[in-house]
Amino acid sequence: MTAVKVTIWNEYLHEIRNPKVAEVYPDGIHQAIASGIRSEEFEIRTATLGEAEHGLSEQVLKETDVLIWWGHMAHDQVDDTVVNRVYRRVLEGMGLIVLHSGHCSKIFNKLMGTPTCQLKWREADEKERLWVVDHAHPIVSGIGEYIELPMEEMYGEHFNVPAPDELIFISWFEGGEVFRSGLTYRRGQGKIFYFRPGHETYPTYRNPEILKVISNAVRWAKPARTAAPVYGNTSPLETIKEKK
Amino acid sequence: MTAVKVTIWNEYLHEIRNPKVAEVYPDGIHQAIASGIRSEEFEIRTATLGEAEHGLSEQVLKETDVLIWWGHMAHDQVDDTVVNRVYRRVLEGMGLIVLHSGHCSKIFNKLMGTPTCQLKWREADEKERLWVVDHAHPIVSGIGEYIELPMEEMYGEHFNVPAPDELIFISWFEGGEVFRSGLTYRRGQGKIFYFRPGHETYPTYRNPEILKVISNAVRWAKPARTAAPVYGNTSPLETIKEKK
């Protein structure tokens, strides 16, 4: 079995500019996730906003089976050329895992067709409990009935996304809200998983269950290696009766 | 019961430029549909590409409950300002019925998040048979097991759209293809129905069953008058325990 090629993309600004975040993720969120999901099944690289082409050249994306995306304060600085490149690759079969504030990214917005930035939010050190509602899904393999995070940022409904193909987690928040926290979508030949938790000031990406979900999602989202459909004008497969 | 306010938008170029099409639709596709669905339940107006703001000013859209869209050769000439205006109105609850080659329009593409222009097609006077696969849906009220059209343009899979919320019709074509021909989607507070048939050289929009489906779809797509969600930073509804 060949390894799944994973690229973890991170904006990587909070960790540099904010000492409180640097304390939680000294090497950046991308490195925390990379260490956390390390496995001989995966071949992992990272990319960040500050690199040339944000680290997502044609070549890198061509060699990527699954792209993980974390962004927050600089969504607008992501170049449209790169966004369109990622878009095309998803349609060709590359898996995409959008984490937390990535809901507001250009790429997620473009793939959903709705203003995905729209949701309720609050930073108040709230307990979050992610309840599994689809126990048949490989993304929750090895996970119990729920994952509890002692403190997280709250995201609350309404979340302005299309009805997902599959709803896997629903979050309960201490302050009174709920959220659809684990959602799958298919676009073209590609599979997309949105996973809610991961505010930069909490060590969420060190939580073994959160990391397990991300690992499972990588396996689930890898390309199915199906045929690329042919589009456009086409000849009939059957003989069509002559019309008078 | 107040009437549903319907705006029928048509590119209205084929009918002017091509005598063969003018013969089929002397007053334009928009007028054919308007006559065909006339009812005291509906208050109908039309709009075309050539009018100022394509006939879709803020005021017109504000007064529109359901917008019907037919376009083909001039998708690129539709102004982005108007596209964004329609987009916002759909999210606010305006129904949208996209007909035939409207699959390639900017607005449908934007709402779907996929390159909806991608499908197979062929102009060969083929028989199309639209099989009902969801007999519980109000859009097929009064329709039999299938609708048969003696001649139509063929559209074939793969059609590059997200998996629909509801699949209502599947077309069979003489030349060997199938197509998902009646699809519903929800985006924000709005409902969308894509309906395949209606090539400009055939009298499809005079077919009583096709018109019945469009009428049913208007009733189905009208705004639900639900609350507009509030987005952004929010206070907790419950008392959150003091954290140490």
Place this chain on the structure above:
Amino acid sequence: MTAVKVTIWNEYLHEIRNPKVAEVYPDGIHQAIASGIRSEEFEIRTATLGEAEHGLSEQVLKETDVLIWWGHMAHDQVDDTVVNRVYRRVLEGMGLIVLHSGHCSKIFNKLMGTPTCQLKWREADEKERLWVVDHAHPIVSGIGEYIELPMEEMYGEHFNVPAPDELIFISWFEGGEVFRSGLTYRRGQGKIFYFRPGHETYPTYRNPEILKVISNAVRWAKPARTAAPVYGNTSPLETIKEKK
């Protein structure tokens, strides 16, 4: 417009046997709902377990457009003949609204194909907040962002039902659970709505918003009057080439 014929079925045992319940619903839950949704759009009758054929004769069901179902302690006493009769009528297009503990009824179980009795529950006078997650749906017409019930029985995930066609409400509970509280399904020509709230010791069916949801659901679930499909051996519609 002809009135929608609604039959409200109630087990009607708690109200007779338990003085605490009798105080909340002196005439039974069925009468509370009947008064609560009264409208010239509806023609309402009620039926209870104790009546001959549980009040659901062939004739009554034939004249029913939408059946509302509340049961709890006597699911097993519902005759299989009646269950099968309701089942057939749903497949023919009769709408079915299953309330609260009706999740455990024979008819809901049969239509879902899963042991729908399986969920978590607790009677602890908890606050429930039903968040709307589908603002495009006619079932939430006139409803705000959420419905708050000061005290209800808790139902928690995992709820062992198939993934719904549409998810409309998600409940938040004070004690830490969430629940998919408003679910739609289509079976044959019939539409089904499961709506969670309504424990017999609370005045939930006097809450104007809960009653509004039930009224909306009746309108949504009424038969679409579509063609009944023909099943079985069939002749080809097209000439099939002779095979050698």
Place this chain on the structure above:
Amino acid sequence: MTAVKVTIWNEYLHEIRNPKVAEVYPDGIHQAIASGIRSEEFEIRTATLGEAEHGLSEQVLKETDVLIWWGHMAHDQVDDTVVNRVYRRVLEGMGLIVLHSGHCSKIFNKLMGTPTCQLKWREADEKERLWVVDHAHPIVSGIGEYIELPMEEMYGEHFNVPAPDELIFISWFEGGEVFRSGLTYRRGQGKIFYFRPGHETYPTYRNPEILKVISNAVRWAKPARTAAPVYGNTSPLETIKEKK
């Protein structure tokens, strides 16, 4: 990686009683499929109606990750005890692949909640073309845009099943019908795939593409090894405020 334990169940009556079928499948459909999907990834056994407990004892099912089901003329002879045993195992996570006329089996009917026996059919040596409509799905890995079968029994819509979680194939038939031919469902912790082709008089289960789809489906349907939910009365996870 441990092998996936596959049990192929076949009614095995046509092959014994009908010389024409015996010619196509001399060792039975179960053996044809077993040879066809042979791989070191799978540990395959077979079971037939005529064996004690139809070859599906508690022990066998306990050791089965994915069950493949082919039946036709003797659905009624399948013991309800065995049906209920299979049902429980699917809910616990065992995958189930239902082939062709298995649509009419007790187990598929029970899991769907609809009279799944209802569809149109015809035996006329028709060409079938199974179009892929979901190119992101692992079940079509390695498959082209469609699979063509020169002769098959026709199954036509309407097929009385719930709207599937995922629609993967749509069939085109020479005689004028279409059919939803590849459908997925989740029930409890189990995954189900219905796959249409496979009439006993045609060598469909020797077709390499059909066998590839079945192999892919086995991989897809294997248990996700998720936690079994706990049902019933439960204590609050959070402190509920004292009510007056």
